[in-house]
Amino acid sequence: MATTAKPVQGKIKRPNIPSAGIQVPAVSSFEQVDDEILATLKPSSKWFMGLGLAIAAMLVGASAWTYQIYWGLGNAGYVPPVMWGVYIITFVFWVGIGHAGTLISAILYLFRAGFRTTIYRASEAMTVFAVMTAGLFPIIHIGRPWKFFLLIPYPNWRLLFPQFKSPLLWDVFAISTYLTISTTFLYLGLIPDFAVMRDKETNPIRKRIFAMLSLGWKNTDREWRHFAKMYMFLAAFSTPLVLSVHSVVSFDFAMALTPGWHTTIFPPYFVGGAIFSGFAMVWTILIPIRKWWNLEHYVTLNHLDATAKVVLFTSIMVGSGYLSEFFIAWFSGVAPEQEYFWNRVFGQWWWAGWILLLCNMIFPLSLFSQKLRRNPTWLFILSIIINIGMWYERFVIVVPSLSHEFEPWQWTHYTPSWIDMCFLVGSFGWFFMWFLLFIKQMPVIAIAEVKEIVPPKMKNDHGGHH
Amino acid sequence: MQGVLAVFPQLDAVCDAIRDLKARKVPKVTVYSPTIHHEIDDAIDAPTSVVRVFTLIGASLGVTFGYWVSIWSSQYWPLQVGGKAIASWIPYTIMGFEMFVMVGCLSTVAGMFINAQIPRLVTNFGYDARFTHGDYGIWIETTPDKFAELEATLKSHGAVEVRGER
Numbered sequence: 256m257a258t259t260a261k262p263v264q265g266k267i268k269r270p271n272i273p274s275a276g277i278q279v280p281a282v283s284s285f286e287q288v289d290d291e292i293l294a295t296l297k298p299s300s301k302w303f304m305g306l307g308l309a310i311a312a313m314l315v316g317a318s319a320w321t322y323q324i325y326w327g328l329g330n331a332g333y334v335p336p337v338m339w340g341v342y343i344i345t346f347v348f349w350v351g352i353g354h355a356g357t358l359i360s361a362i363l364y365l366f367r368a369g370f371r372t373t374i375y376r377a378s379e380a381m382t383v384f385a386v387m388t389a390g391l392f393p394i395i396h397i398g399r400p401w402k403f404f405l406l407i408p409y410p411n412w413r414l415l416f417p418q419f420k421s422p423l424l425w426d427v428f429a430i431s432t433y434l435t436i437s438t439t440f441l442y443l444g445l446i447p448d449f450a451v452m453r454d455k456e457t458n459p460i461r462k463r464i465f466a467m468l469s470l471g472w473k474n475t476d477r478e479w480r481h482f483a484k485m486y487m488f489l490a491a492f493s494t495p496l497v498l499s500v501h502s503v504v505s506f507d508f509a510m511a512l513t514p515g516w517h518t519t520i521f522p523p524y525f526v527g528g529a530i531f532s533g534f535a536m537v538w539t540i541l542i543p544i545r546k547w548w549n550l551e552h553y554v555t556l557n558h559l560d561a562t563a564k565v566v567l568f569t570s571i572m573v574g575s576g577y578l579s580e581f582f583i584a585w586f587s588g589v590a591p592e593q594e595y596f597w598n599r600v601f602g603q604w605w606w607a608g609w610i611l612l613l614c615n616m617i618f619p620l621s622l623f624s625q626k627l628r629r630n631p632t633w634l635f636i637l638s639i640i641i642n643i644g645m646w647y648e649r650f651v652i653v654v655p656s657l658s659h660e661f662e663p664w665q666w667t668h669y670t671p672s673w674i675d676m677c678f679l680v681g682s683f684g685w686f687f688m689w690f691l692l693f694i695k696q697m698p699v700i701a702i703a704e705v706k707e708i709v710p711p712k713m714k715n716d717h718g719g720h721h
Numbered sequence: 722m723q724g725v726l727a728v729f730p731q732l733d734a735v736c737d738a739i740r741d742l743k744a745r746k747v748p749k750v751t752v753y754s755p756t757i758h759h760e761i762d763d764a765i766d767a768p769t770s771v772v773r774v775f776t777l778i779g780a781s782l783g784v785t786f787g788y789w790v791s792i793w794s795s796q797y798w799p800l801q802v803g804g805k806a807i808a809s810w811i812p813y814t815i816m817g818f819e820m821f822v823m824v825g826c827l828s829t830v831a832g833m834f835i836n837a838q839i840p841r842l843v844t845n846f847g848y849d850a851r852f853t854h855g856d857y858g859i860w861i862e863t864t865p866d867k868f869a870e871l872e873a874t875l876k877s878h879g880a881v882e883v884r885g886e887r
């Protein structure tokens with residue numbers, strides 16, 4: 256919040272203007288900002304349809320969970336030694352999705368990237384709901400979800416404490432910190448917008464609710480001064496947090512001696528992949544929103560172009576990670592490593608390996624074309640391709656390694672069961688249900704922050720005095 | 722509490738009024754703005770926020786707690802793993818870092834709440850709903866005998882509405 260605004264840069268010669276100077280030229284007044292963004296809160300038939308689908312998908316997952324709790328974890332499709340499957344794959348997938356939100360709200364804030372202003376609220380909400388979704392999977396995976404509290408180091412009558420040297424416990428700390436900070440970030444950014452909603456609301460019950468949510472915010476200079484400082488510190492804390500969370504998730508694998516896992520490249524490779532898939536999910540949710548709620552002059556083609564450059568960069572980063580893994584396996588001379596990587600692209604798991612390489616390395620190269628970077632339809636299709644690719648990336652990391660370890664007699668196959676697939680569908684339902692409920696109750700674009708980049712009224716109004 | 726509330730539609734008008742009030746050494750001035758404007762910050766010239774002190778204290782306590790809880794509980798319930806020391810500070814740095822971020826952030830938020838004086842129960846005094854919409858405002862806490870003088874000053878800078886509240 257605050258100070259992300261930059262003056263409009265000179266004359267725009269080409270559509271490919273620098274990201275940092277992106278503004279919203281079709282938005283001219285504070286009143287327009289309030290009216291247009293608050294108009295998105297009115298329910299529409301498309302929204303009801305989307306919510307209905309999301310709830311139906313969520314119920315599929317809930318039914319599967321009920322079934323699994325009753326009949327046991329044996330329904331999960333695990334075949335020893337593949338005792339991590341779709342649950343952990345989907346956990347890592349959703350943690351990764353959650354990365355873009357905090358990257359956009361914190362890191363791009365510190366870099367003063369102008370294109371974050373109109374996309375960060377939706378991304379932050381996406382982060383919170385993605386981490387909420389991810390957090391379910393370790394609980395599902397332990398089979399007895401009511402025992403989850405044993406992971407938390409609380410004083411108890413048995414005087415037992417968790418193993419602090421275990422990456423799985425690091426995950427508990429990392430994910431819970433990330434969820435807490437992301438939710439705090441989202442809520443605090445919403446406070447000035449709740450005040451706008453409170454002051455515009457006519458229904459007394461809703462007005463009271465917004466009054467409570469806004470904490471009595473009045474837009475005073477004192478509030479803004481402390482708020483801006485707090486926001487900057489939160490962004491500064493969240494920046495290393497973004498990098499650490501997926502690094503810690505990668506330690507779940509890298510700390511093990513399993514072929515394909517035990518490598519120091521995992522933390523940056525996981526973080527790059529997380530940002531890559533997170534930005535793709537930002538497209539999946541923002542492109543329909545901007546189209547259906549007439550927000551194309553807020554989330555402009557310039558914004559999409561800038562995010563496409565981030566996706567292209569992270570795609571290249573992830574692709575370099577893939578290639579480095581092959582190189583390291585060859586260069587190390589370790590036979591099980593070489594066997595694993597051969598198996599990944601030419602052996603048992605060739606199809607999964609090639610889905611991953613095509614979706615994450617080849618298709619994103621289309622973003623070198625400016626025309627495609629500015630084509631929302633292509634970006635939406637690409638976002639789906641990338642997310643399929645990124646789910647398969649986690650599949651390729653988890654399953655081929657476990658099914659093809661050191662001992663040939665242990666080698667096996669793994670096929671997800673119908674319960675696994677129901678959980679996967681349910682996770683999307685759960686995520687989209689929360690997101691759709693969010694966008695109908697709270698502004699999907701930050702009102703107060705957009706006002707920062709709209710030229711204020713002046714006595715001798717020439718515009719652009721900001 | 723009593724005072725004068727002025728509404729300004731333009732940013733430069735409210736900045737001029739702030740500078741004039743500062744020059745006249747008028748105390749207890751509160752400025753309202755729909756969003757952050759550096760022009761207003763410059764005109765007010767307020768001291769740096771002390772929220773950073775809360776951040777420092779919270780983050781220091783957090784990192785200390787993260788290391789302490791790992792080391793203390795490991796020694797309380799020793800688990801020998803892979804020849805590592807019972808209290809291994811390298812893996813415990815992750816606990817230290819996570820607690821550093823978590824407590825640092827939450828204490829920063831607490832610092833903001835304390836200094837910005839929120840949550841607040843009443844917003845209808847010395848306030849106008851237009852300040853969240855698009856207009857700027859100035860609230861001066863003062864006695865009724867100064868209302869007329871302040872009203873003239875504020876109107877001379879372009880206030881479209883000035884009202885006394887008591």
